Amino acid sequence: MPLVKYISHDGNINEIDVPVGDTVMQGAVDNMLDGIIAECGGSCSCATCHCYVDPDWLDKIPPASEMEKDMLECVLEPQDNSRLSCQIKINEELDGLVVRLPESQF
Amino acid sequence: MKAQHCVIVGASHAAAELCIKLRKEGWQGRITLVGEEDYLPYNRPPLSKTFLAGEKSVHDLLIRHATAYEKADVDCLPGIRAEAIDRENHILELGNGEQLNYDKLVLTTGARVRKLSLPGADLGNIFYLRSIYDADQIRPHIKPGKHAVIVGGGYIGLETAAMLKSAGMRVTVLERDQRLLNRVAAPEISDFFTRIHNEEGIEIITAADVEAFSGDEAVQAVQTSNLGEFTADLVIVGVGVIPNVELAEQAGLAIKNGIEVNAYTETSDADILAAGDCTFHFNKHYQRWMRLESIQNAVEQAEVSARTLCGLREEYDVIPWFWSDQFDLKLQIAGLSEGYDNLIVRGELSQGRKLSVFYFSGEKLLAVDAVNSPQEFMFGKRALAQFQALDRERLADTDVSMRDLLLTS
Numbered sequence: 001m002p003l004v005k006y007i008s009h010d011g012n013i014n015e016i017d018v019p020v021g022d023t024v025m026q027g028a029v030d031n032m033l034d035g036i037i038a039e040c041g042g043s044c045s046c047a048t049c050h051c052y053v054d055p056d057w058l059d060k061i062p063p064a065s066e067m068e069k070d071m072l073e074c075v076l077e078p079q080d081n082s083r084l085s086c087q088i089k090i091n092e093e094l095d096g097l098v099v100r101l102p103e104s105q106f
Numbered sequence: 107m108k109a110q111h112c113v114i115v116g117a118s119h120a121a122a123e124l125c126i127k128l129r130k131e132g133w134q135g136r137i138t139l140v141g142e143e144d145y146l147p148y149n150r151p152p153l154s155k156t157f158l159a160g161e162k163s164v165h166d167l168l169i170r171h172a173t174a175y176e177k178a179d180v181d182c183l184p185g186i187r188a189e190a191i192d193r194e195n196h197i198l199e200l201g202n203g204e205q206l207n208y209d210k211l212v213l214t215t216g217a218r219v220r221k222l223s224l225p226g227a228d229l230g231n232i233f234y235l236r237s238i239y240d241a242d243q244i245r246p247h248i249k250p251g252k253h254a255v256i257v258g259g260g261y262i263g264l265e266t267a268a269m270l271k272s273a274g275m276r277v278t279v280l281e282r283d284q285r286l287l288n289r290v291a292a293p294e295i296s297d298f299f300t301r302i303h304n305e306e307g308i309e310i311i312t313a314a315d316v317e318a319f320s321g322d323e324a325v326q327a328v329q330t331s332n333l334g335e336f337t338a339d340l341v342i343v344g345v346g347v348i349p350n351v352e353l354a355e356q357a358g359l360a361i362k363n364g365i366e367v368n369a370y371t372e373t374s375d376a377d378i379l380a381a382g383d384c385t386f387h388f389n390k391h392y393q394r395w396m397r398l399e400s401i402q403n404a405v406e407q408a409e410v411s412a413r414t415l416c417g418l419r420e421e422y423d424v425i426p427w428f429w430s431d432q433f434d435l436k437l438q439i440a441g442l443s444e445g446y447d448n449l450i451v452r453g454e455l456s457q458g459r460k461l462s463v464f465y466f467s468g469e470k471l472l473a474v475d476a477v478n479s480p481q482e483f484m485f486g487k488r489a490l491a492q493f494q495a496l497d498r499e500r501l502a503d504t505d506v507s508m509r510d511l512l513l514t515s
Contacts, residue, residue, distance in 0.1 A: 030174040032126055039402055041149040041169060045429040045438060046402075047484065067436060067480060073509055074484035 002095035008035050009103035018090045024099060025049040025086035035101030042086035047071045048105060049085040054098035061088055076104040109135035110209035112415060113198055115188045115353065117141025119149070120214035120382030120404035120411075122169040127412035129178045138181040138206060140188050140198070145238060146172060151401070153241045154265040155431055159273065160245060164238060191357035193375055210415055213365060213373070213380040214408070215350035217399060222257070222343055226319030232341040235266060247340045250274030255328045255338040257316055259286040261430045262344035264299060268432040270340075271308050278336055279303070280314040280328065282345075291463075292443065294451055295475050298461050299432070306433060311336075347399060349384045362386045364397040369421040370414040371407050379414060381407035390423045391490070392442055400428050425490045427483075435459060438483035441473030441490050450502045452482060462486075464501060471496060481508035488512065 001017040004027055008014075018027035028036040028049075037048035044067055053061065058081055064072065065087070072082045085099065112128060112135060114121050121139055128137055141147070148167040156162040165171070175182050187201035191211065198206045219234040221227070233244045248254075254270045256263045259281030271277045279286075285296040286303075300310050311333060318329040319341065327335045349364040360366040360374040364386030371379045371387075382404035386397050403426060410422045428439040446465035453461040462482035465473040474486030485508040489496060497514075500506045 026171075029169070030171050032130060032174065032178060034130075039405055040429060041151070041401065043151060043429070043431065045431075045436065046427075047480075067478070071480040071484065074481050074488075074512065 002090050002092060002097070004090065004094070005096070005098045006033055006035070007098065007100045009101060009106060020090055020092060022090055023086050024051065024088040024090065024097070025084075027090070028085065033101075035105050036085055037105055038086060040086075044068055044071070044084060044087060047075050047084060050075045050102055050105060051083055051085045052079055052100040052102070053081045053083050053088070054100070055081055057094070057097050060093055060097075075102075077102060111136040111138065111207060112210045112212065113206050113208040114139045114212045114214055115198065116213065116215035116350070116382075116384075117143055117145065117147045117182075117184060118214045118216040118382055118404065119147060119169060119401050120216075120408040121212075122147035123405045123408035124212060124214065124381065124411055125175060125180045126170065126178050127409050128415060129180075131412045131416040131418065133412070133416055135209070136181065137179070138183065139175075140183045140186050140200065140206070142185070142187045142201075143237060143239070144185045146170070146175065146182060146184065148238065149401075150236070151429075151431075153238070154235055154262055155269050157238070158235075158241045158245060158248070158266070158269055167238070188353055191353060191378070193357055193378070196377065209377065211378045212411055212415075213354055213378065213384060214382050214404070215353060215380075215384045217347035217349045217383040219343075220346045220348050222316075222345065224316065224318050226321065226325065229319050229321050230324035231321075231339065232319060232325050232343065234343050235262060236347070244340070244342065248273050248275065249339070251276065252339040253278070253337055254340040254342065255280060255336050256342050256344065257328065258344035258346075259283070259310065259312070260290070260344055260346070261287070263342070264303065264432050265430060266342050266344065267303065267308050268306070270342075271306055272433065275340070277307075278309040278311060278338075280316055280330070280336065281310070281312045282314060282316070284313050286310065286312065290443075291475055292446070292449060292465065294449070294455055294463055295461075295477075298455055298477065299435075301456070302433065302435060302459065347383070349386075349397060351384060354378075354380065354384075362395070367407075369410075369423075370419060371411045371422060372414065379411045381411045387422065389426070389442075390421070391425050396442075398426055400426060402427050425487065427487060435477055436480070438476045438480060439473065440476075440483055440486040441465070441471070443473035443475070446472050450498060452502065452504055453477075453479070464496075469495070469498075484508070485512055 040046040190199040443465035462476040476483035
């Protein structure tokens with residue numbers, strides 16, 4: 001099962017096995033992680049599962065839809081590597097993925 | 107202190123949040139979740155969209171998977187109905203004849219669909235849509251070229267209409283009021299959605315007084331008192347929901363339009379709390395009592411419940427928000443528009459698929475309806491929370507981006 005490394009704003013690291021087909025958001029929610037709120041349950045409607053994808057992994061993830069891009073522009077502290085974690089589906093290629101979680105979601 | 111037992115009734119969105127939040131806040135005792143349905147708590151919004159279309163499975167729908175409840179040491183009892191509360195002895199009576207002793211009880215019983223009691227309403231192929239079971243019943247009847255009639259032009263009706271149309275059905279929506287979404291949105295938004303649905307080939311009939319259904323075993327037509335009849339191979343009724351308050355009512359708890367709770371989500375019995383669609387509660391931002399049908403409210407009230415149960419007194423204080431997906435349209439709503447007296451529209455009403463409406467009472471922003479305009483939604487959410495005075499002229503000017511407005515407000 002692919003391993004995803006979630007790094008919280010204070011540097012705390014959680015390594016979690018996320019089943020192929022689940023999203024980065026779901027992996028956090030199923031493991032009681034703080035830092036991903038995911039209010040809308042993954043329908044790209046709330047922007048409370050914002051994360052920063054480690055730049056080394058960005059090109060392995062399909063690009064954001066226009067809707068996601070628009071939402072990301074208005075989150076607190078957006079960066080070039082901002083994504084909504086509910087839109088990142090895990091596959092074998094993403095084994096080792098590193099995401100950082102913004103302070104505003106804690 | 108002896109470890110306490112918290113029993114949660116109703117496997118709803120509020121329940122899924124509460125179980126986990128209770129552990130995070132430090133609840134040491136047992137947690138038991140009793141639910142009437144056969145499933146762990148699941149996301150209901152996809153029922154009228156991707157789940158009905160067969161694109162998502164039950165696994166995809168679950169808010170948290172079984173492992174999450176195991177990790178949080180929550181006993182889940184699906185498929186069991188709670189029958190009665192014995193407040194004096196702190197006992198919950200279950201439908202399987204067993205009893206659960208509780209120290210704290212949380213009612214997350216949600217709401218159920220309002221059913222029509224019209225002649226022929228029990229014919230075959232007439233469905234409601236609230237559960238996995240409902241969606242599974244409807245799915246085999248989705249057949250290209252066949253005629254679906256939707257009774258009720260609210261969010262559920264319109265979302266289902268869009269899904270059925272996309273699946274190749276002929277679709278008619280019958281709405282009792284003079285316009286779609288009458289209770290929840292401005293006429294501008296109603297007109298916009300009517301236009302989009304018409305452009306997609308959906309027949310929208312307003313001011314339709316449905317009075318009966320006819321057919322042999324299965325429905326063949328929907329009859330109105332004022333506009334004749336509409337042939338139908340499939341009927342889906344979406345005319346609102348009723349809060350599940352009976353358990354609380356029989357136990358003698360205070361009930362209004364829902365189970366009455368205070369700012370800490372406690373009912374009139376301090377050992378019984380309630381969260382989600384079933385509650386009647388006070389909203390500080392809008393300064394009035396209300397009942398909300400929304401995931402956000404379920405999640406936020408569950409969080410307050412968890413803190414209350416763990417001895418942390420933090421008041422519920424949120425600005426409601428909602429969303430609805432229809433075709434490629436994402437409607438996001440921040441705030442409650444009720445009582446507005448003027449509005450600002452950004453975008454074109456009569457063309458395109460992007461629009462936002464800002465609702466005001468005088469100068470005060472009440473709510474934002476944003477269609478395919480997530481920036482307007484996010485801006486509105488933040489503006490509502492921070493009580494910023496808005497530059498109305500710039501807000502009405504679509505050449506000024508929301509990002510600029512955010513930075514300068």
